[in-house]
Amino acid sequence: MHVYTILFFAGLGIGALGTLIGAGGGWMIVPLLLFGYHFSPQEAVGTSLAVVFLNALSGSVAYMVQGRVLYRMGLAFAIATIPGALGGALLVQYLDSRWFSTFFGVFLLLIAAFLHRGRQLPFFVRPRGTHVSSESLQALRSPYMRLGIVISFLVGAISSLFGIGGGIIHVPFLIVILGIPVHAATATSHFVLAITSLTGTLAFLRHGQVRLPVAGSMGLGVLLGAQLGALLSMRLPSEPIRRTLAVALAVFACWLILRTAL
Numbered sequence: 001m002h003v004y005t006i007l008f009f010a011g012l013g014i015g016a017l018g019t020l021i022g023a024g025g026g027w028m029i030v031p032l033l034l035f036g037y038h039f040s041p042q043e044a045v046g047t048s049l050a051v052v053f054l055n056a057l058s059g060s061v062a063y064m065v066q067g068r069v070l071y072r073m074g075l076a077f078a079i080a081t082i083p084g085a086l087g088g089a090l091l092v093q094y095l096d097s098r099w100f101s102t103f104f105g106v107f108l109l110l111i112a113a114f115l116h117r118g119r120q121l122p123f124f125v126r127p128r129g130t131h132v133s134s135e136s137l138q139a140l141r142s143p144y145m146r147l148g149i150v151i152s153f154l155v156g157a158i159s160s161l162f163g164i165g166g167g168i169i170h171v172p173f174l175i176v177i178l179g180i181p182v183h184a185a186t187a188t189s190h191f192v193l194a195i196t197s198l199t200g201t202l203a204f205l206r207h208g209q210v211r212l213p214v215a216g217s218m219g220l221g222v223l224l225g226a227q228l229g230a231l232l233s234m235r236l237p238s239e240p241i242r243r244t245l246a247v248a249l250a251v252f253a254c255w256l257i258l259r260t261a262l
Helices: 003-021 026-036 041-066 071-094 097-117 134-138 143-162 167-177 182-206 212-232 238-261
Strands: none
Touching: 003 026, 003 212, 003 238, 026 041, 026 097, 026 143, 041 071, 041 097, 041 143, 041 182, 041 212, 071 143, 071 182, 097 143, 097 238, 143 167, 143 182, 167 182
8 A cells, every 4th residue: 555545544543532532642653653663753743743733724614614712812822832842853863863752651651640630630730619700711911821831841842842733731731721612722732733733744854844735645544533533422421431442541651761762
């Protein structure tokens, strides 16, 4: 079977599974390119970011048409991710395969913990009785907005360092800390991610580290797979799948860390 056909079907599966469990798929693309196709860490991250951008752009357009994006907050957070995304793209240039695999393995362990626990991450716990007014959410000088800007900077750095989307951090923050409805949080996170991943993609393109045919093949598969995952989510229970995937991911992450340590 032609390599691009395989990549298309891989993207189809990643898009469906990522949407079904609500964790995106960027963290599955990088290991596939690293170990399945022997990309360098930089090429794997750059190509993954291009796929993430296509997916985020598609979702953002749909959410914008539906009027679900909080633009003032989204733009503030997106601008904050840009220097982080550029910094992450610069940092990964200095990591060889051994160090990248170690750091990526540790990151995958954190993703596994997230998948096992669910959307509410342990470090995003909103104090009881706390109410955030709409005025506080709209004010750029509010402590909530400042915290969001700091987190967005870190999301941008992590996104370009590991080639993933930032929704896995942004969405719980918007829902749990800021109390934003799920539909608006998801839409705004997609809007931010489109800008973040585009920034990272352009940074890696500058170094010739994005395989555009690969990104196009996988991107098309991810876009269609996301629609399939949305349909399956109404028919299949996502909880057992999410927990099983968390265990498998934790085992893979431990293997990756031990493999580079020995």
